[in-house]
Amino acid sequence: MDGDGDVDPGRDDLPLRANTNHILVRHYVLDLDINLQTKVITGTVVLFLEPGPLAGDGNGAGEGAPTPPQPSQTDDSWEDESHRDFTLVLDCCDLTVSKVEELDVTSVSDMQGLLKEVKGEGSGVGPQPDSQSAVLIQRLISLPSTQWKKQHHLYFQCSHAPAFEGEGPLIFHTDRWSLQVRKRGVRTIQEFPRALRVCYKTKQEGGSVRWTKDQDNRSCVYTAGSPINNRALFPCQEPPVAMSTWQAQVRAPRECVVLLSGENQAQPTHQHHTGLSSWDYYVTMPMPASTFTLAVGYWRQATAQLSTAQLTPPVQVTRTGASHTHAGSLDLNPFTNMDHPIITSPQSTLVYSGLKDEKHSESDCSGLGDDNFTCCHADYPCPFTDPSAWRQEVVPHRMFAPPSLLQKAQVQVLPLLPGCLAAAHATLGVHPFPRLDVLIVPASFSSLGMASPHIIFLSQSVLCGEGDGEGVGGERGLSLCGSRLCHELSHSWFGLAIGARDWTEEWISEGFATYLEDIIWARAQQLSSKETEEQSQLKALLRWRRLSDELQNSEEQLQILRPNMESTGQVSESGSSLVKHALNPEKTFMQVHYLKGYFLLRFLASKVGLEYFLHFFRLFIKKYHGQLILSQDFLQMLLETFPDMERQGLTLEAIYADWLDRPGVPKWLCEGSVVWTQTRLVEDVKAEVAKWIGLSPSVGKGRKRKKAGLNVNFKEVMPEQLVLLLEILLEEAELSVTSLRTIKRTYDLPKQDAEVRHRWCELVIKHKYAQAYGDVEHFLIHDQAMGVYLYGELMIQEDSRQQALARRCLSLVQNEMDQSARRVVEEMVL
Numbered sequence: 001m002d003g004d005g006d007v008d009p010g011r012d013d014l015p016l017r018a019n020t021n022h023i024l025v026r027h028y029v030l031d032l033d034i035n036l037q038t039k040v041i042t043g044t045v046v047l048f049l050e051p052g053p054l055a056g057d058g059n060g061a062g063e064g065a066p067t068p069p070q071p072s073q074t075d076d077s078w079e080d081e082s083h084r085d086f087t088l089v090l091d092c093c094d095l096t097v098s099k100v101e102e103l104d105v106t107s108v109s110d111m112q113g114l115l116k117e118v119k120g121e122g123s124g125v126g127p128q129p130d131s132q133s134a135v136l137i138q139r140l141i142s143l144p145s146t147q148w149k150k151q152h153h154l155y156f157q158c159s160h161a162p163a164f165e166g167e168g169p170l171i172f173h174t175d176r177w178s179l180q181v182r183k184r185g186v187r188t189i190q191e192f193p194r195a196l197r198v199c200y201k202t203k204q205e206g207g208s209v210r211w212t213k214d215q216d217n218r219s220c221v222y223t224a225g226s227p228i229n230n231r232a233l234f235p236c237q238e239p240p241v242a243m244s245t246w247q248a249q250v251r252a253p254r255e256c257v258v259l260l261s262g263e264n265q266a267q268p269t270h271q272h273h274t275g276l277s278s279w280d281y282y283v284t285m286p287m288p289a290s291t292f293t294l295a296v297g298y299w300r301q302a303t304a305q306l307s308t309a310q311l312t313p314p315v316q317v318t319r320t321g322a323s324h325t326h327a328g329s330l331d332l333n334p335f336t337n338m339d340h341p342i343i344t345s346p347q348s349t350l351v352y353s354g355l356k357d358e359k360h361s362e363s364d365c366s367g368l369g370d371d372n373f374t375c376c377h378a379d380y381p382c383p384f385t386d387p388s389a390w391r392q393e394v395v396p397h398r399m400f401a402p403p404s405l406l407q408k409a410q411v412q413v414l415p416l417l418p419g420c421l422a423a424a425h426a427t428l429g430v431h432p433f434p435r436l437d438v439l440i441v442p443a444s445f446s447s448l449g450m451a452s453p454h455i456i457f458l459s460q461s462v463l464c465g466e467g468d469g470e471g472v473g474g475e476r477g478l479s480l481c482g483s484r485l486c487h488e489l490s491h492s493w494f495g496l497a498i499g500a501r502d503w504t505e506e507w508i509s510e511g512f513a514t515y516l517e518d519i520i521w522a523r524a525q526q527l528s529s530k531e532t533e534e535q536s537q538l539k540a541l542l543r544w545r546r547l548s549d550e551l552q553n554s555e556e557q558l559q560i561l562r563p564n565m566e567s568t569g570q571v572s573e574s575g576s577s578l579v580k581h582a583l584n585p586e587k588t589f590m591q592v593h594y595l596k597g598y599f600l601l602r603f604l605a606s607k608v609g610l611e612y613f614l615h616f617f618r619l620f621i622k623k624y625h626g627q628l629i630l631s632q633d634f635l636q637m638l639l640e641t642f643p644d645m646e647r648q649g650l651t652l653e654a655i656y657a658d659w660l661d662r663p664g665v666p667k668w669l670c671e672g673s674v675v676w677t678q679t680r681l682v683e684d685v686k687a688e689v690a691k692w693i694g695l696s697p698s699v700g701k702g703r704k705r706k707k708a709g710l711n712v713n714f715k716e717v718m719p720e721q722l723v724l725l726l727e728i729l730l731e732e733a734e735l736s737v738t739s740l741r742t743i744k745r746t747y748d749l750p751k752q753d754a755e756v757r758h759r760w761c762e763l764v765i766k767h768k769y770a771q772a773y774g775d776v777e778h779f780l781i782h783d784q785a786m787g788v789y790l791y792g793e794l795m796i797q798e799d800s801r802q803q804a805l806a807r808r809c810l811s812l813v814q815n816e817m818d819q820s821a822r823r824v825v826e827e828m829v830l
Contacts, residue, residue: 011583012580012581012582012583012587013578013579013580013581013583014228014578014579014582014583015177015178015576015577015578015579016091016239016576016577016578016579017089017090017091017177017178017238018089018090018091018178018236018237018238018239018242018575018576019052019087019088019574019575019576020237020239020241020571020574020575020576021052021053021054021055021571021573021574021575022051022052022054022055022086022189022574022575023049023050023051023052023055023088023192024049024050024051024052024237024242024244025047025048025049025236025242025244025289026048026049026050026141026244026245027047027048027141027155027244027245027246027247028045028046028047028048028234028244028245028246028247028248028292029045029046029048029155029156029158029159029246029247029248030043030044030046030234030246030247030248030249030250031043031044031045031159031248031249032248032249032250032251033251033276034221034250034251034253034256034258034296036211036219036220036221036252036253036256036296037219039204039211039221040201040202040203040204041202041209041221041233042200042201042202043199043200043201044197044198044199044200045197045198045234045235045236046103046155046158046195046196046197046198047090047195047196047197047198047235048137048140048141048155048158048194048195049137049192049193049194049195049196050137050138050141050194051189051190052189052575054573054575055189055190084187085182085183085184085185085187086182086183086186086187086189086191086192087180087181087182088180088181088182088192088196089178089179089180089574089576090178090179090180090181090235090236090237091177091178091179091229091231091235091236091237091238092174092179092231092232092235092236093176093177093178093206093207093228093231093232094202094203094205094206094207094208094232095174095179095200095201095202095203095206095231095232095234095235096200096201096203097172097179097199097200097235098199098200098201099197099198100169100170100171100172100179100181100196100197100198100199101163101164101169101170101196101197101199102163102164102193102195103158103159103161103162103163103164103193103197104133104163104164104165105133105136105137105158105161105194105195106132106133106136107161107162108154108157108158108161110153110154110157111136111140111154111157111158114135114136114139114140114154115132115136115139131191133193133194133195134190134194137158137194137195138194140154140155140158144379145284145379145380145381146381148284148380148381152247152282152284155247156247158195159197161195163197170182170183170193170196171183171184177231179198179235181196198234198235200234200235202232202233203232206232206233207226207227207228207819208223208224208228208229208230208231208232208233209222209223209224209232209233209294210222210223210224210442210444210445210818212442212444212816213442213816214297214299214402214442215402215404215405215442215443215460216298216402216403216404218297218298218402219297219298220295220296220297220298220299220442221294221295221296222294222295222297222439222441222442222457223292223294223295223452224445224446224450224818225446225447225450225457226819227583227588227820228583229289229290230289230290230292233292233294236289236292237289238288238289238290239288239571239575239576239577240288240290240499240500240501240502240503240628241501241575241628242288242289243286243288243378243628244286244287244288245282245283245285245286245287245380246282246283246289246292247262247280247281247283248260248262248280248281248282248294249278249279249280250278250279250280250281250294250296251271251274251276251277251278251279252276252277252279252296253275253276253277254268254270254275254276254277255298256277256296256297256298256299257296257298257299257300257301258277258279258294258295259293259294259295259296259400259437259439259455260279260281260292260293260294260295260455261281261283261291261292261293261294261452261453261454261455262281262282262283262453262454263281263282263283263285263433263434263435263454264280264281264282265396265435266279266280266281283453283454284381285380285381285382285432285433285453285626286378286380286626287496287499288499291452291453291496292452293452293453293455293457295439295441295455297402298403299401299402299439300400300402300403300406301398301399301400302399302400302401302406302409302413302414303410304410304414375625375626376623376624376626376627377625377626377627378626380626382625382626383430383431383432383434384430384622384625386430389430389431389434390430392425392430392431393421393422393425393426394417394418394421394422395421395431395434395435395436396434396435396436397417397418397421397436397437397438398436398437398438399413399414399438400437400438400439400440401439401440402440402442405440405460408440408463408464409440409463412463412464412478412481413438413440413458413462413463413481413485416478416482416485416524417436417438417485419524419525420482420485420486420489420520420521420524421436421489422524423486423520423521424486424489424490424492426523427516427520427523427614427617428490428493428516428617428618428621429618429621429622431492432492432493432625433454433492433496433497434454435454436454436456437455437456438455438458438485439455439456439457439458440458440459440460441457441458441459441460442460442816443459443460443782443783443784443813443816444784444813444816444817444818445457445459445784445785445818446588446817446818446820446821447459447785448461448462448480448484448785448786449462449484449485449487449488450488451488451489451491451492451495451496451513452496453496456485456488456489458481458484458485459783459785460783461480461753461782461783461785461786462480462484462485462753462754463481464481464751464752464753479718479719479720479753480719480753480754480755481753482521482524482525483517483521484517486517486518486520486521486524487513487514487516487517488513489520490512490513490516490517490520491513493512493621493625494512494513494516495508495509495510495512497621497625497626498620498621498624498625498626498627498628499627499628500628500629500630501569501628501629501630502564502568502569502630503579503582504562504563504564504568504579504580504581505562505630505631506561506593506597507561507593507594507596507597507600507660508597508629508630508631508634510593510594510597511561511593511594511595511596511597511598511600511601512597512601513594514543514594514595514598515597515598515602518535518536518539519614522535522536534679534680534681535681535720537675537679537681537682538676538679538681538682538720538721538724539720540599540673540676541673541676541677541679541682541724542720542723542724542727543595543598543599544599544669544673544676545727546591546595547591547592547595547596547665548665550590550591550592551592551663551664551665554586554590554592555586556663556664557581557663558581558584558586558590558592559592559596559663559664560660560661560662560663561592561593561596561597561600561631561659561660561661562631562656562661563580564580565656565661568630568631569630585820585823585824586824588820588821588824589788589789589820589821589824596659599666599669600655600659600660603659603668603669603672604638606672607642607645607648607650608642608645612642616637616638616641616642619641620634620637620638623637631656632652635652635655636652639651639652681718681720681721682724684717684721685717685725685728687715688714688715688717688725689728689729691712691714692725692729692735692739692743693732694712695712695736695738695739695742717747719752719753719756722747722752722756723755723756723759726743726756726759726760726762726763729743729763730759730762730763730766734767735763735767737769737771740763740764740767740769741771743760743763744760744775749775750775750778754779754783754785754786755786757775757779757783758779758783758786758787758790760775761775761776761790762790762793765790765793765794765797765802766793766797768797768799768801768802770801773801773802773805776790776794776805777805777808777809780806780809780813781809781812781813784813784818784821788821788824788825791806791809791810791825791828791829792828794806795828795829803829806828806829807829807830810825810826810829810830814826
C-alpha cells in the first residue's frame with residue numbers, strides 16, 4: 001500500500017505517516033498545562049525509542065518523509081545536506097512545535113545501575129546499540145514487567161534530564177500531517193537518539209480535543225474520538241502497531257477534575273502558589289497512542305448518597321465591580337468518596353451477586369488464572385495471569401458528571417454499573433483493565449458513548465428525558481442507558497484489549513460490541529431465556545430496518561466492512577499507510593460497521609449455537625488479548641474450532657465474499673429478517689399500531705370519532721417496542737393532530753429515552769405538527785449525538801417554518817458542535 005506520497009488534504013483518506021517499520025516509540029511521558037481560558041494545552045512529550053522490525057543496517061533516510069511545500073520553523077536547515085540523514089516521522093497536525101531535543105539520560109544517576117545489570121539473553125531486542133545512551137534506553141525498555149515500578153520511575157527521571165550540551169536542538173520540519181526530526185550527520189537508525197523531548201502547544205482549531213462548555217456553561221476540554229485521533233494533542237505514532245505505554249502529569253485549575261486513561265486512581269496535588277492542581281496517571285499495558293484519552297472540567301463525582309448542596313451547580317453571580325461564585329455548602333473537592341472507589345448503590349435495580357454462572361464462570365477460569373497459563377503478547381503486568389483478577393466480578397469504578405446532571409447520573413447510571421460489570425465478567429472473563437471511570441460529557445459530544453482504557457464517555461442522550469432525574473419509572477427508562485453502557489464495556493475486550501491491526505476493519509470493534517451489548521444487558525437484567533430471545537429478535541428487527549435504510553441511502557464503497565480486501569493490514573516499506581474514507585464526514589454517522597458486523601456474528605452464532613459461540617469468544621480472548629488482529633485471525637480460529645462449518649461450505653473465502661468484501665445485504669440476512677417480524681413482541685406492536693391507525697382521518701372524521709378514539713385502551717410497551725411502533729406509524733401517509741397529541745400524552749414521550757424521542761421528532765416533522773416543534777428544538781440542542789439527520793428532514797419538507805427552525809437551532813449550537821457534525825449539518829441547512 002503506497003502511503004509515502006504527499007496526501008491531498010481534500011481526499012477522504014487519513015494518512016498515517018509514522019515510519020513504524022524503521023523505529024518505534026515504546027513509551028511516552030507527557031507533561032501538560034491546561035488553560036481553559038486561552039483554549040491551549042502547552043507542554044512537552046518525551047519519546048523513548050527503539051529500532052523497528054525492518055531497521056536492519058540501512059539508514060532508512062527519508063522513508064515515509066516526503067518534503068512538502070509547506071513552510072516550517074527549520075526550512076533553511078531542512079533543504080541542506082541533512083536530507084540524507086535518517087528521519088523520524090511522527091503523526092502530527094495543528095500543533096506548534098518550538099523545539100525538539102535529545103536527552104542526556106547518562107546524567108540521570110539512577111540510570112547508571114542499568115549498566116551494571118546483565119541483560120537477559122533471547123529478549124528479541126535486536127543488535128546491541130553502540131552509544132552508552134542507547135544502551136541505557138534499550139535496557140530500560142527491556143526491563144521485565146515485574147520491575148514496572150522501577151521502569152516508570154526511571155522513565156520519569158529521564159524525562160527531566162537535560163539536553164545534550166553543545167549539540168543544540170535537533171532539526172525538525174512540520175507539514176500538514178507530520179513532524180519530521182533529524183540529527184545532523186546521523187545516517188542510520190542505530191545511531192539515532194533514543195530519547196527525545198518535543199516542546200509544543202496545541203491550536204484551538206486542532207481536531208483531537210474539544211474545547212467547549214458543559215451543561216452548566218462552564219469551560220471544559222476532552223478528547224472527542226476524532227477521525228485524526230490524538231495527533232493534534234501530542235506528536236505520536238498513530239499506526240496501531242506502534243503499541244506503547246505512557247505516563248502523564250497534567251496541571252489544571254484547582255476546582256477541575258482531570259480524568260485520563262490510566263491504571264491508577266490519581267489524587268490531585270494542589271499547588272497553592274499557582275492555583276493549579278497536578279494529576280499523575282500511568283499505564284503498563286502497551287496500547288496504540290490513539291487510545292489515550294483526557295477530560296478536564298468542573299465535573300463532580302456521583303456517590304450513593306448525595307446531599308442537596310452537592311446537587312446544586314455553582315451559579316455565577318456578577319455585580320458591578322464584583323464577581324463571585326455562590327455554591328451554598330457545595331464541597332469544591334470533587335472527590336467525596338475517594339477512599340471507597342467501588343461504588344454500589346443500595347437502591348440498585350440490578351443485583352449482581354446472582355449473576356455468577358456456574359456453567360461458565362467456574363469452568364472458563366480453569367487454567368486461565370494459574371501458574372501454567374502463558375500469554376501470547378509482549379511482556380506487561382497482565383491481569384489474565386492473576387487468579388484474583390479472574391475472581392473479581394466488579395472492578396473499582398466511579399461516576400462523574402457536571403453538577404446539574406449529577407442526580408440523573410446517580411439515579412440512572414451509577415446503580416447499573418455493578419450489574420453490568422459483573423455481567424460482562426460472566427460473559428467474557430477477566431476485566432482487562434483494573435478500574436473504570438464513567439463521565440457524562442457535554443451535549444456537543446457526537447456519539448452516544450466512547451470507550452477508552454479505564455474511562456467511558458457517555459452522552460447525556462442516554463439519560464431519560466425531562467423530569468426529576470428518576471426517568472419514567474422502573475425499567476422503562478433504563479434500556480438505552482443500560483445497553484449503551486454494556487456496549488462500551490464490551491470494548492474493553494474487543495477494541496482495546498484486542499484491537500484491529502487495520503483501522504478500516506472497524507467491525508472488529510463495533511460489530512462485536514453491538515453483538516455483545518444485548519447478551520451482557522440481558523444477563524445484567526437477569527432475564528429468562530425466553531425474555532432474552534424475544535428481546536434479541538426485536539432488537540435484530542430494529543437493526544435490520546436501520547441497516548436497510550442506511551444501505552439504500554449511502555455510497556456502496558462505504559458499505560464494505562473490509563475495504564482494503566486482500567490488501568488489508570499491508571503498509572508501505574516504512575510502515576506508513578492510508579486509512580480509507582476515515583476523513584469522510586458522512587462515514588462518521590454511518591452505522592454499517594456496527595450493524596453489518598453485528599449480523600455477521602449472529603449468522604456465525606446460528607451455525608454453532610449461542611453457548612458454544614460465547615465459549616469460543618472466551619477462548620479467542622485468552623489467545624489474543626494484548627494483541628492486534630485482522631478479520632482472518634478471528635474467522636480462521638473459528639473455522640478451526642468448528643470444522644463442521646467448513647464441511648458445510650462455510651469457508652473463509654465465502655465469508656469474505658458474502659459479508660466483508662461487498663456492499664449490500666447478504667442472502668442470509670434477507671431471508672432471516674422475515675422471522676423477526678413474526679415474534680410475539682412485534683405482533684403486540686402491530687396490534688397497537690392498528691389502534692392508532694383507527695384514529696386517522698381516513699377511518700372517520702368528526703367529533704364522535706375523535707371522542708371514541710380517546711377511549712381506546714392502549715397497551716403499555718417497552719422502549720424498543722415503542723421505537724418500532726413509531727417507525728411503523730412513520731410509514732402512514734397521514735396522522736391527525738388528535739392522534740399525534742394523544743400519542744405524545746399516552747406514552748409520556750418527553751420523558752422517554754433519546755431513541756424514542758428521535759422517532760417522535762420524525763413524526764412531528766413529517767406531519768408538520770407545529771404544537772410539538774418545541775420537542776424537535778429541544779432534541780436538536782440537547783441530543784446532538786443523534787440529531788444530525790433531523791436537520792435534513794426539516795429542510796427537505798420545504799416548509800418555511802421548519803426550515804427556520806433548523807436554521808435557528810444550528811445558530812444556537814454551531815459554535816460548540818463537533819466539527820464533523822457541523823460540516824454535515826451546514827451542508828444540509830446553509
